[in-house]
Amino acid sequence: xxxxxxxxxxxxxxxxxxxxxxxxxxxxxxxxxxxxxxxxxxxxxxxxxxxxxxxxxxxxxxxxxxxxxxxxxxxxxxxxxxxxxxxxxxxxxxxxxxxxxxxxxxxxxxxxxxxxxxxxxxxxxxxxxxxxxxxxxxxxxxxxxxxxxxxxxxxxxxxxxxxxxxxxxxxxxxxxxxxxxxxxxxxxxxxxxxxxxxxxxxxxxxxxxxxxxxxxxxxxxxxxxxxxxxxxxxxxxxxxxxxxxxxxxxxxxxxxxxxxxxxxxxxxxxxxxxxxxxxxxxxxxxxxxxxxxxxxxxxxxxxxxxxxxxxxxxxxxxxxxxxxxxxxxxxxxxxxxxxxxxxxxxxxxxxxxxxxxxxxxxxxxxxxxxxxxxxxxxxxxxxxxxxxxxxxxxxxxxxxxxxxxxxxxxxxxxxxxxxxxxxxxxxxxxxxxxxx
Numbered sequence: 516x517x518x519x520x521x522x523x524x525x526x527x528x529x530x531x532x533x534x535x536x537x538x539x540x541x542x543x544x545x546x547x548x549x550x551x552x553x554x555x556x557x558x559x560x561x562x563x564x565x566x567x568x569x570x571x572x573x574x575x576x577x578x579x580x581x582x583x584x585x586x587x588x589x590x591x592x593x594x595x596x597x598x599x600x601x602x603x604x605x606x607x608x609x610x611x612x613x614x615x616x617x618x619x620x621x622x623x624x625x626x627x628x629x630x631x632x633x634x635x636x637x638x639x640x641x642x643x644x645x646x647x648x649x650x651x652x653x654x655x656x657x658x659x660x661x662x663x664x665x666x667x668x669x670x671x672x673x674x675x676x677x678x679x680x681x682x683x684x685x686x687x688x689x690x691x692x693x694x695x696x697x698x699x700x701x702x703x704x705x706x707x708x709x710x711x712x713x714x715x716x717x718x719x720x721x722x723x724x725x726x727x728x729x730x731x732x733x734x735x736x737x738x739x740x741x742x743x744x745x746x747x748x749x750x751x752x753x754x755x756x757x758x759x760x761x762x763x764x765x766x767x768x769x770x771x772x773x774x775x776x777x778x779x780x781x782x783x784x785x786x787x788x789x790x791x792x793x794x795x796x797x798x799x800x801x802x803x804x805x806x807x808x809x810x811x812x813x814x815x816x817x818x819x820x821x822x823x824x825x826x827x828x829x830x831x832x833x834x835x836x837x838x839x840x841x842x843x844x845x846x847x848x849x850x851x852x853x854x855x856x857x858x859x860x861x862x863x864x865x866x867x868x869x870x871x872x873x874x875x876x877x878x879x880x881x882x883x884x885x886x887x888x889x890x891x892x893x894x895x896x897x898x899x900x901x902x903x904x905x906x907x908x909x910x911x912x913x914x915x916x917x918x919x920x921x922x923x924x925x926x927x928x929x930x931x932x933x934x935x936x937x938x939x940x941x942x943x944x945x946x947x948x949x950x951x
Contacts, residue, residue, distance in 0.1 A: 567908070583845070586771075600738055621716065659682075667681075713757060730892060758806060762803050769793065815894075820901070822852050822905060
């Protein structure tokens with residue numbers, strides 16, 4: 516025997532002599548079964564350690580001076596693009612009349628002809644078709660009493676029908692079909708209106724707005740400010756021989772970038788944070804035959820961040836100024852993190868003629884009279900921010916702890932079972948021997 520050391524008395528794992536051990540068939544079976552159970556439970560612990568879950572956190576949003584993008588794809592099957600205007604305004608005083616940048620107007624065939632795409636126009640100030648390059652270089656068109664627009668291609672002049680419309684807009688005058696305006700007669704503006712009367716329109720693209728309370732809306736006719744009033748030139752809308760309406764279908768409406776589809780599929784079973792829940796207005800359709808009808812959506816926007824495992828504090832934020840980031844790229848970071856928004860919405864609709872909802876069984880509910888037809892989206896920003904952070908379900912230390920618990924617990928239970936089987940078999944043999 517080896518000499519005893521000072522640690523011998525501390526040995527908690529006392530050894531038995533091989534000759535004192537008894538091996539049984541039942542013990543072998545229990546050993547095989549326990550090993551299978553250990554391997555199965557160890558694999559479960561490993562899978563649990565490798566599993567990635569989304570851990571939501573709620574904090575106060577401390578962002579300052581930020582902007583956000585609103586991405587939209589909305590079809591108006593009974594309103595031509597020439598009559599449709601998109602405006603944006605917020606409580607900071609910023610207004611965007613007739614939004615031009617980042618939005619496309621898609622002319623659609625009438626519903627009776629299938630509603631196919633006729634033409635796609637990317638809106639921009641003074642496109643090539645508006646520069647009137649064929650005119651005499653010395654030509655200076657009149658503005659018909661209105662002050663020349665500041666954005667005119669030739670300062671002090673109105674050389675195109677669009678510039679005359681801008682001049683009228685700045686002067687808060689109704690424009691109509693441009694009767695008696697030589698620029699509009701030359702460009703056949705009235706004929707274009709008549710040509711598009713039966714068409715529909717789809718608005719697709721993105722706009723960038725201040726991250727404050729505001730609204731954007733679709734209404735007929737050009738818009739302008741008259742004092743503190745926001746006004747639309749509705750003459751061409753009301754005087755149209757075709758019955759227009761603001762029936763619409765929202766294919767997509769989201770605030771900020773879209774969560775990648777692979778991420779939504781990966782976490783669909785573990786979290787409700789999917790694109791369907793983030794954008795509840797997607798695939799919403801509203802119908803009406805009334806041209807004097809108003810649709811309103813009241814939206815509560817909640818800032819939301821998505822932080823993958825690869826996220827790092829140093830690279831998790833895009834430090835560029837918002838205006839330096841291309842439209843559609845706001846919210847993305849190089850490390851895979853994303854700053855976006857989810858929202859809840861309450862909708863309301865009413866006829867501009869006013870009245871009650873007696874037809875729907877709510878005679879006590881009255882609607883105000885007046886207003887302008889259109890589709891209005893009013894959004895409010897929540898002061899709270901949701902952070903969805905990817906984390907492993909277990910730490911490596913937790914995995915080792917669980918693995919030790921699996922091995923130790925299984926072997927302990929197996930030893931107890933084996934002991935019980937052995938004792939039972941021994942007692943049976945004794946009873947049988949006495950009976951003989």
